[in-house]
Amino acid sequence: MKNNGGPQRxxxxxxxxxxxxxALTITLNAYDERWPGIYHEHRQRIEDALRGLDARVEHIGSTSVPGLAAKPIIDIVVAVADxxxxxxxxxxxxAAGYELRVREPGHRLVRTPTRDVHVHVYEQGASAIDEYLLLRDHLRRNTGDRDLYESTKRALLSRPWDDMNDYADAKADVILAIKERARAARAT
Incomplete structure (x- = not known):
């Protein structure tokens, strides 16, 4: 049943x-020119699976920023109506081959069985989508903040991490500061 009128339940x-x-091992790889192609393959796979839905698909995360070292995981955000x-x-x-990993309020995460592609599903208009795109677009334009973000990730990798969420939390202050600068730059 297609539901295009917003949340019904x-x-x-x-x-x-x-x-x-x-268990996880976090590695940081130099930017790989193949990452955009992998994204486009999965974008097509997602669009084929969601044919007929009003869904927006975007490449997010560090692999979406040319020149930025990243964990070799392609992050994709999908915005759905409900x-x-x-x-x-x-x-x-x-059915298209992704596996459910996370179900939480306002967010679902599916990924490939090999864990190299993460698909984050949010509802259209979710602020998280805007935040992902704000960071991505700013890092694509701003070499200084891109370098700062990469050096922060490299420094954090010198520590052991039992959980990906702990690693993500450790980057939060730097990401917040970068996004503040991105908002300021967008306002000018």
Whole structure:
């Protein structure tokens, strides 16, 4: 059942991590010219799976910024009309070969079985989408902040991480500062 009129039922209220905690090794690779091509392959796969839905698909994260070293994981954001209508997008994405990893309020994460592509699904208009795009677009334009972000990631990799969320949290202050500068630059 296609639902294009916004949320029709309550969203989930808790965080479900399918499969529980996972051991991880975080590596930072030099920018790889193949990353945009991998994104485009998955964009097509996602668009084919969601044919008929009003869905926006964007490449986000460090692999979307030419010249920036990154974990070799392609991050993609998909905006759908109704995050609670999982039958419209989640079932087709799973049928297309993605696996559900996270279900939380306002957000679903599916990924490839090899864990090298993460697809973040949000509802259209979600502020998280704007935040991802603000950071991506600023880092594409601003060499100084791109260098700062990369050096921060490199410094954090000298520490052990049991959870990807802890690593992400450790970058939060630098990301917030960069986004403040991005907002200021956008306002001028």
């Amino acid at each position: 309550p969203d989930v209220t808790s965080v479900e991590i399918v499969g529980g905690p996972e 995050i609670t209508a999982e039958e419209d997008y989640l079932e087709p994405l799973i």
